[in-house]
Amino acid sequence: MILDLDIGNTLSKWRLKDSVSSEIRSRGAVWTREEWRPGADIPDLDVVEAVRISSVARAAVLDDTVALLRRQVRHVFVARSLPESLGVINGYDEPGRLGVDRWMGVLAGYQLAGGCCAVDCGSAITIDFVLPGGTHLGGFIIPGLRLMKESLKLGTRNVAIDPDSEADALLEPGRRTVDAVNHGIYMAAVSAINRIYSEVCDQQGVALPMLLTGGDARVVSRGVRVPHAVWPDMVYGGLEAICPLTFAERAGRLAGAPRVPEPVSLEKIRAALAFSALL
Ligand SMILES: Nc1ncnc2c1ncn2[C@@H]1O[C@H](COP(=O)(O)OP(=O)(O)OP(=O)(O)O)[C@@H](O)[C@H]1O
Ligand SMILES: CC(C)(CO)[C@@H](O)C(=O)NCCC(=O)O
Ligand SMILES: [K+]
DSSP states (O other): OEEEEEEOSSEEEEEEEOTTTOOEEEEEEEEOOSOOOOSTTSOOGGGOSEEEEEEOSOHHHHHHHHHHHHTTOSEEEEOOOOSEETTEEOOSSSGGGSOHHHHHHHHHHHHHHSSEEEEEESSEEEEEEEOTTSBEEEEEEEEOHHHHHHHHOSSOTTOOOOTTSOHHHHTSOOSSHHHHHHHHHHHHHHHHHHHHHHHHHHHHTOOOOEEEESTTHHHHHHHOOSOEEEOTTHHHHHHHHHSOOSHHHHTTOOTTOOOOOOOOOHHHHHHHHHHHHHO
8 A cells, every 4th residue: 555645734634545456545634743643543554565745744743754654664755846847847946945735736737737727725725837838937825714714813713614605605795704704715715816827827828727626625616717627636646746656657647637627718818807907
């Protein structure tokens, strides 16, 4: 079995992948904390022959995790943000400072779609761009839905947006605090994503497919007007691409990859942008 780990600021997500059939056998998430201890909600390491890790947690958390895993697993691969990988040139002035989860998303997106806009809706919402030739332009970082809500301190932090809510209902003015906050932060997130996408496609003169991932991807997806696909395993896709282990991975097949969405024409994007500029 291969253990893939995506250690975020809030949650550490894991999945177990069969190294022969490439099937995903199980998955889970635990709070990111001081030490990653096998327990009830963590897979049995005895069956694991290789681990691949993407971590944006503090260095000490990663070091402890790696030390613990190395005692029981032979191959432990830790992904890093590099100046160039798999034909993608990292757009950061200091490439190592780009969050490795973003780098994994960009590599997966490029492998699947060529140029694309990779959006990760987690603790933060990150919006990254890579052009068809492999130039990563950099991106945008805004607070995620939960962070936005917590920062308001209106006693609404425990009432999450119902992931099954209709996007249209979320766009109505709220008539109580919890709705005003939930609808407000939702609008802030989706309108930022729509606008940033249009601005960058306009600047670059190219209509790019959009891919969405992260804990809030499903609910955000309902409000994003730009054609896009949700790819829950996009960060894992980057790990598969950069450190292929199974037969399918070596052949370039990324687990759970969606169909590449067809972007609308650049003319339409520009027309929408020109219209918003008038408002
Ligand atoms: N069980 C859960 N616990 C906490 N957050 C959850 C849960 N389920 C969904 N979420 C949502 O997912 C978001 C967290 O995103 P994600 O799962 O991608 O991990 P993260 O560790 O916070 O992200 P990052 O990698 O950006 O640090 C939160 O904003 C929250 O709204
Ligand atoms: C932005 C987050 C928190 C998103 O998970 C992560 O990618 C990170 O810590 N990045 C480092 C800063 C940067 O990417 O510029
Ligand atoms: K993330």
